[in-house]
Amino acid sequence: MNFPKIAEQVIEKLGGKGNIATAAHCATRLRIVLNDESKVDKEGIDNIDGVKGQFSVAGQYQIIFGSGTVNKVHEQLTKQLGIGDVSKAEVAEAAAGNQGLLQRLVKGLADIFVPIIPAIVAGGLLMGIHSMLTSVGFFWEGDSVVSKYPEVSDLVDFINTIANAPFVFLPVLLGFSATRKFGGNPFLGAALGMLLVHPALSDGWNYAKTLMEGNIKYWNVFGLEIEKVGYQGTVIPTIISAWVLATLEKTFRKFVPSYLDNLVTPLFSLFIAGFLAFTVIGPLGREAGSLISAGLTWLYDTLGFVGGAIFGTFYAPIVITGMHQTFIAVETQLLADVAHTGGTFIFPIAAMSNIAQGAACLGVALALKDPKVRGLAVPSGISALLGITEPAMFGVNLRYRQAFFAAMIGSGLASAFIAFFNVKAIALGAAGFLGVPSIKPDSLAMYSIGMAISFIVAFTLSFVMVKRANVKA
Numbered sequence: 001m002n003f004p005k006i007a008e009q010v011i012e013k014l015g016g017k018g019n020i021a022t023a024a025h026c027a028t029r030l031r032i033v034l035n036d037e038s039k040v041d042k043e044g045i046d047n048i049d050g051v052k053g054q055f056s057v058a059g060q061y062q063i064i065f066g067s068g069t070v071n072k073v074h075e076q077l078t079k080q081l082g083i084g085d086v087s088k089a090e091v092a093e094a095a096a097g098n099q100g101l102l103q104r105l106v107k108g109l110a111d112i113f114v115p116i117i118p119a120i121v122a123g124g125l126l127m128g129i130h131s132m133l134t135s136v137g138f139f140w141e142g143d144s145v146v147s148k149y150p151e152v153s154d155l156v157d158f159i160n161t162i163a164n165a166p167f168v169f170l171p172v173l174l175g176f177s178a179t180r181k182f183g184g185n186p187f188l189g190a191a192l193g194m195l196l197v198h199p200a201l202s203d204g205w206n207y208a209k210t211l212m213e214g215n216i217k218y219w220n221v222f223g224l225e226i227e228k229v230g231y232q233g234t235v236i237p238t239i240i241s242a243w244v245l246a247t248l249e250k251t252f253r254k255f256v257p258s259y260l261d262n263l264v265t266p267l268f269s270l271f272i273a274g275f276l277a278f279t280v281i282g283p284l285g286r287e288a289g290s291l292i293s294a295g296l297t298w299l300y301d302t303l304g305f306v307g308g309a310i311f312g313t314f315y316a317p318i319v320i321t322g323m324h325q326t327f328i329a330v331e332t333q334l335l336a337d338v339a340h341t342g343g344t345f346i347f348p349i350a351a352m353s354n355i356a357q358g359a360a361c362l363g364v365a366l367a368l369k370d371p372k373v374r375g376l377a378v379p380s381g382i383s384a385l386l387g388i389t390e391p392a393m394f395g396v397n398l399r400y401r402q403a404f405f406a407a408m409i410g411s412g413l414a415s416a417f418i419a420f421f422n423v424k425a426i427a428l429g430a431a432g433f434l435g436v437p438s439i440k441p442d443s444l445a446m447y448s449i450g451m452a453i454s455f456i457v458a459f460t461l462s463f464v465m466v467k468r469a470n471v472k473a
Contacts (some may be wrong), residue, residue: 001050001069007076009048009065014038017081025074028391030063037061046399052376053395065397111181112239113328116173119166120332120428126163128336128437132154133442167336171196171231171238178239184246188266192245193238195274195284201230204286219278224471226278231337237277237285244281245273297334300345305420308349312415313408315353316393331428341422343440348447349415351387351431355451356410356458357434358384360403363462368400368470385455387430393428402465410458414450420444 014020014034021033034040037056045054050073054065065073133145133156146153166173172193179189202210202217210216210229219226230236245314248269256264300307327346334344361381365374373396380391397404423446427438439447 003072003076013041013044032061056392086192112178123166130160174238178242182246184249196231204230204232237282241277305416308419309412309416313412343426347425348423351435352414352454353411354432355454356407359455359459360407360462361396363459367463367467387432403462405463407458410454414454418450
């Protein structure tokens with residue numbers, strides 16, 4: 001491959017050097033911020049050697065080259081543009097100016113939650129393992145692993161303790177991540193999170209029960225009665241409190257003398273943010289978070305397979321807008337209170353959509369004989385089946401729109417099926433074939449059938465529809 005030539009063509013098709021503000025790359029894609037996206041020659045980019053797809057998201061124009069190739073293209077691109085190495089974070093910062101309010105909100109939520117997802121995934125998967133080991137009838141009729149082999153009971157209990165930790169102390173993780181995102185000291189944010197789950201407070205999980213029994217204790221501060229209740233597993237109160245903390249910290253730094261900064265700024269920032277968290281933010285945020293989670297769960301449970309079909313059909317278009325990033329907050333809330341919610345219905349539906357996108361992509365590979373199309377479609381399809389859909393969706397299915405529609409239909413039908421049987425996940429993970437460990441043990445059979453429906457319908461419709469469309473062409 002002639003990488004200098006490829007870089008030259010990329011610059012030309014993107015509207016010239018003057019239209020490129022900055023550029024970076026990730027494992028497979030160039031990430032470019034443009035001054036005017038209307039100048040892009042999309043058809044010309046498709047015809048450049050090595051290009052496997054292109055799309056615009058979050059103010060960035062991204063061109064897929066694949067692992068290894070993208071590094072060499074980027075090296076030549078920056079050399080010809082005369083710019084130095086730029087990080088993905090700097091590109092994202094530059095792209096923020098091209099985003100609307102809604103896009104910035106979605107990106108902000110993603111920036112807060114993405115760093116803590118590994119902890120949530122680890123805890124959730126361990127929770128799934130604990131559930132399988134304690135579930136009666138999962139391996140043997142009338143028995144669980146623990147009842148059949150009591151000697152492993154302490155190990156299973158230890159697994160459960162590790163699994164619960166990220167959710168019990170979720171405000172600590174969120175406080176650190178959100179305060180850093182809002183420009184404050186993340187360790188102060190962690191301290192705020194610790195305050196919200198302090199062991200001296202009543203258990204937030206059983207707030208409704210404790211309130212009903214009249215066992216809530218109070219502080220009497222400045223004439224206000226403040227509930228001594230924790231915020232275990234909450235999302236909205238912690239994020240808003242972290243924003244208040246970061247805002248206070250930045251405000252104090254503007255007028256507090258430098259020799260008093262390390263003393264006054266953290267002292268008053270943490271005290272005021274903590275006071276507001278327990279008097280205003282916490283009670284309102286707890287109610288808002290509970291209403292959102294309860295509302296979505298009610299809608300899913302009430303509409304049943306109809307709601308599942310609608311959500312599953314339009315999940316992929318939602319991904320295109322980037323709005324799916326907001327689901328992380330809802331899923332975290334649902335998983336944090338799994339004893340009452342039963343888990344999250346969003347993850348299984350996301351898995352149905354991802355599998356459908358992968359299957360439709362493979363349908364394109366079978367329907368078309370073009371080696372370049374197959375070279376992109378096969379690995380992209382397999383990637384989507386394992387939970388990474390961008391190459392399949394943006395590189396293949398949207399280009400051959402019949403495949404995208406086929407995937408929407410397959411996802412809708414499969415989601416209707418799993419919604420009918422109330423399939424839920426008790427952990428986050430890879431939303432696809434590898435998502436099995438995240439599913440409630442008693443829902444595994446229906447989840448597996450749903451995956452089969454999604455794959456077969458999307459693959460078949462994509463093959464037939466793409467084949468027919470290209471024969472006519």
